[in-house]
Amino acid sequence: MIRLRWVALIAAGLCFLAIVGTAYVLELRKISRLSGIIDERMDRLVTMTRDVQILKEKIIFYRTPEGVARLAREQFNLTYPDEWIFRIEIVSEDALPQEGH
Numbered sequence: 001m002i003r004l005r006w007v008a009l010i011a012a013g014l015c016f017l018a019i020v021g022t023a024y025v026l027e028l029r030k031i032s033r034l035s036g037i038i039d040e041r042m043d044r045l046v047t048m049t050r051d052v053q054i055l056k057e058k059i060i061f062y063r064t065p066e067g068v069a070r071l072a073r074e075q076f077n078l079t080y081p082d083e084w085i086f087r088i089e090i091v092s093e094d095a096l097p098q099e100g101h
Contacts, residue, residue, distance in 0.1 A: 061067040072078040079085060 062071055077085070
């Protein structure tokens with residue numbers, strides 16, 4: 001016959017394994033969730049770093065005389081005194097062919 005001590009020892013061991021197993025599974029879930037968050041933040045950091053690099057290059061370009069002239073032409077429609085501006089407007093009443101007809 002099984003002694004009461006052995007039953008208590010086995011029950012305590014199973015209880016201990018259940019507690020440790022549950023804690024282990026919960027920690028694995030937490031690690032998985034945090035890894036996902038880290039990956040998301042790393043992607044965001046890389047994107048922002050690229051954006052900052054592009055903006056730095058634009059700042060360097062627009063500090064040059066060529067950059068200032070381009071900015072003046074594009075945003076403010078300014079020209080040098082001896083330059084002419086030509087605008088080309090394309091007016092067409094042709095309808096685009098529709099597919100399937």
